[in-house]
Amino acid sequence: MASTQRLLLLSALVAGARAHGHHHELTDADIHKPVDAILWIHIFLQAAIWGVLFPTGMVLGLSKSRWHVPLQATGIALTLGGYILGHAHKGRAFLMGAHGKFANLLLIPILAQLCLGIYLKLHIHEKSLRPYAVKLHGLVGKTYPILGWTQMLFGAITFRGYCRGGRLGQCLAHYIMGSGFIAYGTVMAIILLVGENWVRRSGRSPEWWDSWVIMLWGIVNTFTEHHGGDWSVKDMQHTILGVLWWAGGMLGIFLSRNNQRNVVPALIIILTGWAMANHAQALMISTEVHGMFGNTLLAAGLARIVEIAVFAPNYAAGPESSADADDAHSDHTLTVGESSTRTMAARAFRHLPPYLLTAAGLLFMSGTDEELQYAHDAGMDHVTYILIMFSLSFVIYTLIVGLINLYATSGRNAPSAPGQKGVDEGGIELSSPTGIRNNW
Template sequence: MIKHSRRLLPFFLLSLAFATFTLATAVRAHEHDGDISEEEANAPVDSILWLHILLQAVVWGILFPIGMVFGLSRSRWHVPLQIAGIVLTLGGYVLGHAHGGRLFLPSAHGMFANILLVPLATQLALGVYLKLHIHERTLRPWAVRAHGIVGKSYPILGWTQILFGVITFRGYCRNGALPQCLAHYIMGSGFIAYGVILAILLLVGEAWVRRSGRSPDWWDSWVILLWVLNTFTEHRGSVWSVKDMQHTILGILWWCGGLLGVYLSRNTQRTVIPSVIIILTGYAMSDHAQALMLSTKVHAVFGYTLMLAGLTRLIEVCFVAPSYTSADGVDDDRSDHTLADGAGVGAESSTTAFRGRAFRHLPPILLVGAGLLFMSATDEELQYVHEGGMDHVTYILILFSITFLLYNHIVLLITLYATSGRNASDAASMKDASGSIELTATPTASRGAWYSRVRSEESPAHVIGNDDEDEED
């Protein structure tokens, strides 16, 4: 009992500190709210604000996602990282209210910062409750699920808040620019999310899709079909502009093509319809009329990138992974072994598999790049670039450099999941002759039972989060 009390003491102290902090900030008005003068709005950015920006970007962009991955793999580093992230977040919150120099108008960034206290407090409270190991057969299973759901939302919450921070820092999306901001930032983030999902399926998750009894294109088609709302949100007023017509017909294209894709991909069949829709969307964007030549060039490259993403996805569907092996014949969750083609024995099939894996990285990379290009192509952003004297080539190369860094971070997180915690025993068998990590087949018994495709008598089925927290945590 004394041992458990000592282990829980840091959690209770942190909970008490968090509750005190929340109450203090709830009754304290933000000193930057209200009207500000032009001098205050254009004042230099002081070192405290830069520290706030750097700290929160590192915590929400790197530390929390790694902590989430460690939670999924049941690593003993999950709890320390999340506690450190919460403490640093609170410190960054204080810095964001204590800086001098430039002031900002009330914004979504400041409001969302207060909202983020709710999932932080919820996650902390659930973590303390789970460490108590009580109500094992009643409330605890539900608390484990809630803890997992909140934790998995951190990357999305962090991405949203970082985006709000950039918008607030630059003073964008005001004075009638909000509709364009929403269109670019939501759609661009959607393309990036699509690329992340494809990367996960490529490296560790494709077998889950096969266990679902549906092909990847069935899920893709449903996402496209449900984008029907885009049909009704792009036109405002009584006069139809060229952009209104283009955006509205794109919405119609998506739900019509999505409907066809759902039908053609039934019975685990693959279809090229989602790829064709992405290509047509890229074609429309590549010839989008813009006020600035710089904007026209950036939109054109965005369209070409999207078209290339659709083309590589089409090639992947038709030639690299045209079909799936039977779900009953696979004992692991490694996507490299879900391809029906190239799975034979011998050097030739091995070489084909490696080429296939290399090629299948192209669609997610290009989708991430297209998303960043579209998010960076608003009138306000491109006007700022134009006034700074930067040409479109330099601007586009900067965005692709960020694309490579972001995709590298994504793949590192996925690889970290496959080689940490309960999956660490798989790391040795996932190294090829050169020493690099490849997510290849490993014995099912070395992983948690929830990876198993078919339940066995010896290893009862395990659902993520149902096990007690590791004692080392």
């Protein structure tokens, strides 16, 4: 009897989910209806799952922790429940948009990951299919933070009704580039905190990778900012920024040959920040927010130059082997032999460039015309608005470094893990002056 009741309840929820849809047109009554408790639960539940739970599970999977499977299984169960709640709420209605369509597409990687996980737990086809399933499972899992970030952005856009009526272009520019800066800061934090051995094995300096991304993005930007007709001031500024990026990126690639460090990517960030700080805007709050974004980006570039020129360690030879011969010329974030004072300063300072990039990205994402118009109409001044964004950037960067730390201290990387590899054995930790694990 209880099973029948549960089945009927589930059927009712699914029916409600199908009955509730997004609409092509909304009345004033639909727009101004209050947001009910079910929708609030959906918002906070899915944000917690995709923003925290799934990235944590992904990191535990990378470190081969035994908590990976139960955490991801819980996340899948909760996100399916949140999916139903998102369609079962009453109250305010929303126009059809990317959020609802992308939610349906997300079922594909969720179910794929579930099926692959179950298959891997069976431990069959060890010599044939399983190795490929392991790689596919890892690949799909690594896309979860990107997919979750994208869907949360779509959700916020849908909730506020933004990016419609000719606003799509400026939304894409702000959200894509802002997210790009946050991703840049995340990758930089990973390289600086736990990526030393990867940099050594790649045989390329960090600026080599930076310069390639900047050059390719500049090529795209050069040919996509102007759409015909008369050239506006913004068209000219955005297009020349594209030229700046591919020209500077090309120079950065050349100067990075033979695994050399250089400051060209940082200089490009500085020039971009200066240009954005002087970007003409219609509203005073918009001018101030864009100015703070530009100054933050400029500070990130300056901090990167200081990190390279002052705190970058000496190159130290790796283990005596032909395979590691080139490692003698790789980027050691903390090298044996440095003074303890210099090492402590480097450990503290290396968080500044990636954090400032994260803050700059969030400021740029918050600088769309509609967001700033809403803040202006609400009577919010630019100081309050900017401080809200910096507060959120602290939260995001805390999550970033928390996940990096979790990777460095969980599963096979835990200090007490059997067969745990130390610094000299090719582990993931940074070298420290005492040769012990780095407690950053």
